[in-house]
Amino acid sequence: MTNEIRTIFDRIAPVYDQLNNWLSLGQHHIWKEMTVKWSAAQSGNTCIDLCCGSGDLALRLARRVGKTGKVYGVDFSPNLLATAQERSQNYPQTAIAWVEADVLNLPFENSQFDAATMGYGLRNVQDIPRSLQEIYRVLKPGGKAAILDFHRPSNAQLRAFQQWYLQNCVVPMATNLGLKEEYAYISPSLDRFPIGSEQVELAHQAGFSQATHYPIANGMMGVLVVRKS
Ligand SMILES: C/C(=C\Cc1cc(O)c2ccccc2c1O)CCC[C@H](C)CCC[C@H](C)CCCC(C)C
Numbered sequence: 376m377t378n379e380i381r382t383i384f385d386r387i388a389p390v391y392d393q394l395n396n397w398l399s400l401g402q403h404h405i406w407k408e409m410t411v412k413w414s415a416a417q418s419g420n421t422c423i424d425l426c427c428g429s430g431d432l433a434l435r436l437a438r439r440v441g442k443t444g445k446v447y448g449v450d451f452s453p454n455l456l457a458t459a460q461e462r463s464q465n466y467p468q469t470a471i472a473w474v475e476a477d478v479l480n481l482p483f484e485n486s487q488f489d490a491a492t493m494g495y496g497l498r499n500v501q502d503i504p505r506s507l508q509e510i511y512r513v514l515k516p517g518g519k520a521a522i523l524d525f526h527r528p529s530n531a532q533l534r535a536f537q538q539w540y541l542q543n544c545v546v547p548m549a550t551n552l553g554l555k556e557e558y559a560y561i562s563p564s565l566d567r568f569p570i571g572s573e574q575v576e577l578a579h580q581a582g583f584s585q586a587t588h589y590p591i592a593n594g595m596m597g598v599l600v601v602r603k604s
């Protein structure tokens with residue numbers, strides 16, 4: 376399964392950024408900016424972006440931590456990491472290290488990071504509790520993580536719209552690019568993804584003292600914000 380997920384993301388790498396811009400009507404930039412803000416990353420901090428993909432969140436973190444900070448972007452898709460690497464050449468001032476690794480076995484010591492972000496990663500990992508435990512392990516005491524992903528809205532009409540949009544806009548557009556199966560995967564992965572209150576419960580079980588889920592985009596997306604005490 377892990378290999379299948381990696382293959383999906385390696386295959387969509389060439390069109391990933393473009394499709395996200397089109398299909399979210401540019402909104403994903405706003406959702407990612409909110410996520411970085413909620414991570415509370417500060418100038419000079421050492422931060423980690425898990426499941427960094429093509430680097431959107433890591434590059435935003437790098438802007439926040441500035442020249443005196445350091446950002447690690449971690450992903451297991453070599454193709455998406457290559458895009459991230461290429462994009463970061465335009466930001467020579469910022470210290471970003473791109474690391475090819477599984478976020479379920481992070482190659483970092485305990486308590487290294489002031490802040491963490493994860494965008495559209497938690498729904499894709501094989502073991503959500505383990506992923507939260509790994510984030511807990513690598514955060515410093517007092518550190519925060521902000522985890523952005525799709526969310527199923529409680530409002531039935533909005534949920535119906537979300538399902539309609541995924542099936543009738545997202546999948547057909549991806550089909551035109553030969554990526555039907557890859558994008559058809561989003562809907563079932565969302566069906567089995569824990570809702571906000573369940574994510575909060577899992578975060579407490581992983582050890583986080585504070586956990587809050589913020590629904591955004593009318594509840595079609597959400598950000599789980601956790602703090603290690
Ligand atoms: C950046 C976004 C999604 C990233 C993403 C996550 C995945 O798990 C994938 C799995 C397999 C293939 C691709 C991805 C993937 O790209 C979020 C925005 C992109 C969405 C495709 C658009 C979703 C739109 C909402 C359901 C409704 C938006 C309403 C309005 C148009 C703003």
Ligand SMILES: C[S@@+](CC[C@H](N)C(=O)[O-])C[C@H]1O[C@@H](n2cnc3c(N)ncnc32)[C@H](O)[C@@H]1O
Pocket residue numbers: 380381384425426427428429430431432449450451452455476477478479493494495496499500501
């Ligand atoms: C939908 S993309 C999100 C990319 C980026 N964070 C963004 O918001 O645009 C999901 C990413 O998670 C990565 N991923 C999924 N499971 C992973 C794992 N166990 N370890 C490392 N990366 C993983 C995929 O390779 C992919 O780049």
